[in-house]
Amino acid sequence: NAGVMQNPRHLVRRRGQEARLRCSPMKGHSHVYWYRQLPEEGLKFMVYLQKENIIDESGMPKERFSAEFPKEGPSILRIQQVVRGDSAAYFCASSKGTAPFPNTGELFFGEGSRLTVL
Amino acid sequence: RKEVEQDPGPFNVPEGATVAFNCTYSNSASQSFFWYRQDCRKEPKLLMSVYSSGNEDGRFTAQLNRASQYISLLIRDSKLSDSATYLCVVNVLSGGYQKVTFGIGTKLQVIP
Numbered sequence: 294n295a296g297v298m299q300n301p302r303h304l305v306r307r308r309g310q311e312a313r314l315r316c317s318p319m320k321g322h323s324h325v326y327w328y329r330q331l332p333e334e335g336l337k338f339m340v341y342l343q344k345e346n347i348i349d350e351s352g353m354p355k356e357r358f359s360a361e362f363p364k365e366g367p368s369i370l371r372i373q374q375v376v377r378g379d380s381a382a383y384f385c386a387s388s389k390g391t392a393p394f395p396n397t398g399e400l401f402f403g404e405g406s407r408l409t410v411l
Numbered sequence: 412r413k414e415v416e417q418d419p420g421p422f423n424v425p426e427g428a429t430v431a432f433n434c435t436y437s438n439s440a441s442q443s444f445f446w447y448r449q450d451c452r453k454e455p456k457l458l459m460s461v462y463s464s465g466n467e468d469g470r471f472t473a474q475l476n477r478a479s480q481y482i483s484l485l486i487r488d489s490k491l492s493d494s495a496t497y498l499c500v501v502n503v504l505s506g507g508y509q510k511v512t513f514g515i516g517t518k519l520q521v522i523p
Contacts, residue, residue, distance in 0.1 A: 324508075326511060328513070334515070335419075335498070335513060335514065335515035335516050336455065336498070336513045336516075338511070338512065338513070341508070341510075341511075343508075348508050349508070349510065382452075384454055384455070388509070388511075399445070399457050399460075400455075400457075400500075400511060402454035402455050402456065403454060404453070404454050405453075405454055
C-alpha cells in the first residue's frame, strides 16, 4: 500500500519559469492538503482540496499560485513566474475524509518537493 | 492570536532527562489533537493522538486540557534519537470539513 507520492523530489527553476508539483494521495484518500515550509520555519497551510473541489485556499498567495485535484490523476500545485522567495519544501498530505472523528484526523505526508529558484 | 502556538525552542536536554512541551490553541470548537514529529529535512509523521483522558505510549505521554485550551507532550528518559521538531496539530470540523492547523513546532535537541 503505497504512501503519499510526491514528484519531483527536487526541482530547480530560474526566475520567471513555471513549477508544477504533483501529489498522489494514499489509496482510498480523497482529501489532499498542501503545505509550504521555508528553511528553519514551520509548516504553512496553503490549500485543502477534495476531488474536483477546492475546499479551503485561504493559505494560497493571491497571485501565481494555483492548485487542482482532478477526478483522475494527481493533485497539482502550480507556481507561475517563480521568484527566489518561492524556494521552499512543499509537502502534500492526504487523509481519508471528515467522518468519523477522530479517526480521520491523521494526515499522511509525502516526502516533499524541494523547489530551488535560481 | 495565532490559532496554534508553540514555543519554538530549541530545548537542549541531556540524555535521560524528562522534557515537556506545551501547545495552546485559540478555537474552543477544536475537536481533535495530535503531536507530529518532524526530523530535519523530512516529512512530518504522526507521533500520537491526544485524547481527553490523556494517553501514554511508552516514554511519551500526551494530555489535553480543554478548559485551558492547551495540550502537552511529556518525554521521559530522553534518547538521542528523540532529537527532532515536535509539531502540535489541532483539527476543527468546519462546514463539514476538517481544518487542520499546525503549530510552528518545538525543536528538541538531546545531548549526549
